[in-house]
Amino acid sequence: MSLRLNNLKISYEKYNVIDDVSIKINKGDIVSIIGRNGCGKSTVLKTIINLLELDSGFVEFDKTDVRKYKRKDLAKKIAFLSQQKLSYPDLTVETLVSYGRYPHLKFGKFLNSNDKKIIDESLKKTGVYHLKDKSIKKLSGGERQRAWIAMAICQEPEILILDEPTTYLDVAYQIEVLDLIKELNETLGMTIVMVLHDINLASRYSKTIYAIKDKKVFACGTPNMIVCPRVLEEVFTINGDFYVDEENKCPFFIPKKSKNKKEEIKWKKYLYFLFY
């Protein structure tokens, strides 16, 4: 398995959002992409499954441009979970998870006993087997996220792509979902690419982090190389106190106030206007 994003340049109509981004993902890696809101993280993820037209550059999976794959063939290799939507279809967990088998079905064929076995295994691996007959509308946030992940692993992908998998989850569910993702990486050798907003979680769960700023990769490397004063000041205009998480062997930090004075002044003016 090899995945390379090469010198990507991407625009929405005339508005350029990514100027020159290259990312190399190795088999078995856990890669997180971090950066400020609107810097283009989701845009970059979408190019991996050929959802967007590129101005220039290319994405290569197993040495073949993803634009040359049939959508169904790509879906057998790469599963993509977009940011959680606020409305959910009224499906049982089992039906939702079974959708993961569709890229593997031949035209006009139904799920066979092997597909059903894979569905059951996916439900069990993600700890939602006991919920299989429940509507996904009636699940808690953490359970629902696990059900979506079950659908993705039911696809039996080599790469799992997750756009902010911890959004809307409380801290316990965030850890639960990321522990599950780590376990999938360790036990099934699944390569993980995700966008995370929480830098401490990215530090704890990633092997490699890419930080995006000004439409480019500002820095990439191990958590030790990225979760440091210079990178966080440059990318997020924040500083903080940095520590080592001895148990998880990674850096973590406690942020302090924004260093961007101009932004602070703008907000103060706005609050003044609202309240006086």
Ligand SMILES: Nc1ncnc2c1ncn2[C@@H]1O[C@H](COP(=O)(O)OP(=O)(O)OP(=O)(O)O)[C@@H](O)[C@H]1O
């Ligand atoms: N379909 C679209 N049409 C036009 N502009 C878009 C579209 N999707 C995203 N954008 C713009 O492209 C920029 C990058 O968006 P993107 O969603 O990739 O950022 P992000 O880093 O994932 O943001 P966030 O952290 O807020 O989720 C933003 O300015 C956004 O408004």
